[in-house]
Amino acid sequence: MTRIVPAIALGFLLSSFSLYANPADYRINSQETTITLSWQAFGDMSQARLGDVTGDIALNAGNDRDDTVHVSIPVATLNASNPLLTWQMKSNLFFDAERYPNIIFTSSRVVALGQGHYRILGTLAVKNIARPVILDALLNDKTSGPENISLNATTTISRSAFNMASFAALVDDHVTINIAIQARLHRAV
Numbered sequence: 001m002t003r004i005v006p007a008i009a010l011g012f013l014l015s016s017f018s019l020y021a022n023p024a025d026y027r028i029n030s031q032e033t034t035i036t037l038s039w040q041a042f043g044d045m046s047q048a049r050l051g052d053v054t055g056d057i058a059l060n061a062g063n064d065r066d067d068t069v070h071v072s073i074p075v076a077t078l079n080a081s082n083p084l085l086t087w088q089m090k091s092n093l094f095f096d097a098e099r100y101p102n103i104i105f106t107s108s109r110v111v112a113l114g115q116g117h118y119r120i121l122g123t124l125a126v127k128n129i130a131r132p133v134i135l136d137a138l139l140n141d142k143t144s145g146p147e148n149i150s151l152n153a154t155t156t157i158s159r160s161a162f163n164m165a166s167f168a169a170l171v172d173d174h175v176t177i178n179i180a181i182q183a184r185l186h187r188a189v
Contacts, residue, residue: 023060025186032182040172048080067110073103093166100127126162151181
């Protein structure tokens with residue numbers, strides 16, 4: 001009998017760990033997620049925001065190689081500091097929203113660095129061009145309860161690498177992207 005109790009306790013421990021290690025799938029909350037673009041132009045910092053972000057995040061505490069992030073960002077939601085800049089950015093000078101309505105990010109690997117820090121490697125597709133990018137991310141899954149996560153990530157890209165080199169003499173080539181994702185646990189029906 002004394003051998004059976006430890007075996008049962010070990011069985012419960014392993015089964016509860018395997019439940020925790022199973023992948024958790026999250027859906028991005030479009031209303032609570034924002035993307036901010038920042039760049040130097042005419043000697044000042046400029047910004048634009050994008051919203052209505054959709055996508056999924058899959059996290060597996062037992063194996064970070066199973067972690068994935070997929071995000072779709074509609075260019076039509078872009079809003080810059082003034083109407084002229086907003087129009088220019090949506091036009092064929094930059095994003096060409098009419099021909100390429102979405103910006104897509106798909107991870108290829110998520111590397112856990114510890115204490116909620118991650119490095120997310122993936123592909124960013126803007127217009128008809130896909131380039132590798134690396135996001136530095138911080139995951140906070142403790143503040144909103146067990147069913148919600150908050151992921152903040154940042155990266156810097158070259159706009160000319162995505163065929164958006166208009167006004168190169170006046171606008172810096174480097175664009176910083178700040179991502180603030182809120183996501184909710186998705187349960188299959």
